[in-house]
Amino acid sequence: MMATSEPLGAAAAGPQRTEHLSSDPLGVAVIGGGTISRLHLDAYRANPDARLVTVCDIDADRARDTAAQYGAPRWTTSYEEVLADDEVTAISICTRNDTHAVIAAAALDAGKAVLVEKPLGRTSAEAQLVVDAQERSGLVAQVGFVRRFSPNAVVLKEFIEAGDLGALYYATARNLRRAGNPGGWFADKEVSGGGPLVDVGVHFIDIAWWLLGTPEVATVSGFTADRLGDRDHLRHLSRYRSADAGTSASTVEDLAGGLVRFTNGAVLSLEVSYSLHGRDDVGVKVYGDRGGAELEPELRISTEAHDTILEVTPQIDSLTFDMSAFDAEIGAFVAAVRGEGPRLAPVQDGLTVARIIEAIYASAERGCEIEL
Numbered sequence: 326m327m328a329t330s331e332p333l334g335a336a337a338a339g340p341q342r343t344e345h346l347s348s349d350p351l352g353v354a355v356i357g358g359g360t361i362s363r364l365h366l367d368a369y370r371a372n373p374d375a376r377l378v379t380v381c382d383i384d385a386d387r388a389r390d391t392a393a394q395y396g397a398p399r400w401t402t403s404y405e406e407v408l409a410d411d412e413v414t415a416i417s418i419c420t421r422n423d424t425h426a427v428i429a430a431a432a433l434d435a436g437k438a439v440l441v442e443k444p445l446g447r448t449s450a451e452a453q454l455v456v457d458a459q460e461r462s463g464l465v466a467q468v469g470f471v472r473r474f475s476p477n478a479v480v481l482k483e484f485i486e487a488g489d490l491g492a493l494y495y496a497t498a499r500n501l502r503r504a505g506n507p508g509g510w511f512a513d514k515e516v517s518g519g520g521p522l523v524d525v526g527v528h529f530i531d532i533a534w535w536l537l538g539t540p541e542v543a544t545v546s547g548f549t550a551d552r553l554g555d556r557d558h559l560r561h562l563s564r565y566r567s568a569d570a571g572t573s574a575s576t577v578e579d580l581a582g583g584l585v586r587f588t589n590g591a592v593l594s595l596e597v598s599y600s601l602h603g604r605d606d607v608g609v610k611v612y613g614d615r616g617g618a619e620l621e622p623e624l625r626i627s628t629e630a631h632d633t634i635l636e637v638t639p640q641i642d643s644l645t646f647d648m649s650a651f652d653a654e655i656g657a658f659v660a661a662v663r664g665e666g667p668r669l670a671p672v673q674d675g676l677t678v679a680r681i682i683e684a685i686y687a688s689a690e691r692g693c694e695i696e697l
Contacts, residue, residue, distance in 0.1 A: 350376035351659055352412045356404050356428060357419035358382035358391045359568075361442055364648070365417040366395050368655035375659050378412045404428055408435040415465070415662045417655075418442060422523065423516045426451035429466065429672075433458035438465040438662045440655070443527045444682070445675030447518025452679040455672050465661045465668055467654075468675035472532040474653035475646045477624040480639055481611075484618070484626065485536060491615030493537050498529035499596045501606040506555035506599040509567030512575035520577030522549070522682055526597040529609065530585075531678050532620070533593050536611045539674065540587035546694040547583035547685030553600040554579070583685040595685075621645060 353375050355362050369375045379399040382388040392400035399410075407413055408431060415438040418428050426446035432439045433455070445468045446452035459466035472478055484490060502521070510516040517523055534540075555575040582596035609620040616628035623644040626637040638644070660666030684695040 350374055351662055352376055352378045352414045354379045354407045354413045355417045356381040356407060358387040362419035364651040365419055368652045370395055372656060372659055379407055381407050408432055421510055421516055422447055422518050426454045429455045430458040433462045433464055433466055440467045440658045442469040444523055445672055445679055449679045449683050452676040456676050459672050466672040467658050467670050468672050470531045470670040471650045471654045472528050473535055473670055475650040476641055476643050480641055481618055481620055489616060490613035493611050493613040494591050495612040496533040496537055497594045497610045498533040499608050500525045500529050501598045501601050503601055503603055503605055504556055504559055504562060504564055507565050507567040508555045508570030509572055510569060511567050512555050512577050514576045521597040521599040522581035527678055530681055533609055537591050540589045540591055542697045543588045544586045544694050544696050545583055545681055545684035545688055547688040549578040549689040550580040551578045556600050585681055
């Protein structure tokens with residue numbers, strides 16, 4: 326029998342304690358003022374159980390302007406100030422990858438619950454620092470696996486946990502971009518930790534692994550390629566570019582993939598790219614002995630009845646990833662900190678995904694399968 330997760334992906338997360346028993350809105354802070362932070366800020370502003378206390382960014386103008394825009398009474402350029410603020414109970418960390426682990430661990434040690442954007446760390450060692458801090462503190466520590474909270478994923482997970490697909494044994498996940506290298510720090514391995522495998526692969530590894538029931542990893546085999554760079558010469562095609570794009574040459578891979586085998590016999594096949602001579606291509610599929618499902622690009626369920634193959638399309642608002650997932654993610658985090666809901670997407674899961682990514686890179690470099 327294939328392993329299954331606890332309801333909606335809850336996992337053991339070390340000693341646990343409730344941070345906020347008051348009926349007053351939760352005092353929150355957002356550290357980092359880049360693009361992703363706006364999704365956190367919008368979600369906090371829409372949540373009646375949260376109150377934005379302060380905004381932090383190394384750019385003083387951005388910190389001040391963002392605080393004014395979202396009605397925060399304070400702003401700062403020092404995350405240490407945020408950690409010392411008694412009005413702050415919970416923090417979203419939306420900084421560059423090279424600061425995720427150090428800020429998250431420090432926040433937990435300072436008595437603050439954290440929601441840290443993916444990846445949890447550039448390496449498994451960095452991710453372990455956060456897990457250790459969570460286990461010391463017992464506080465809520467959530468990693469930004471937002472795809473778990475998209476309506477299509479929530480619906481599919483319910484079908485899986487009800488046994489409608491039977492025992493799952495195979496999953497595929499891919500996000501192939503033809504021209505998606507953002508440049509700047511995203512393309513600097515020292516800062517980012519890697520290219521598409523770290524930036525987008527982390528989401529697709531997690532969502533497929535989560536749908537499989539978060540089984541224990543046995544072995545990993547991987548590959549990478551770095552032939553195209555950030556393709557800064559391209560014209561006539563809009564794409565996301567980092568604010569510091571063009572400051573240095575790309576030192577990350579263009580393409581990565583791997584095969585992850587789990588101790589229960591299930592297998593996950595992955596491929597992701599920043600740059601590839603082909604069409605953009607996104608897909609997540611899972612297969613069981615009673616049925617299968619395609620999560621992306623649109624939710625479809627395949628099964629059989631009365632000796633006939635059936636294709637089922639759930640009637641829901643969004644069959645693909647929906648940005649409302651950020652509201653749901655923040656809502657779940659706030660509820661967990663307030664002691665009103667389960668702990669979803671715990672940092673322990675972020676550590677497992679970091680270990681898979683690290684093993685893919687190691688396998689690609691050594692040319693052999695890696696045992697975890």
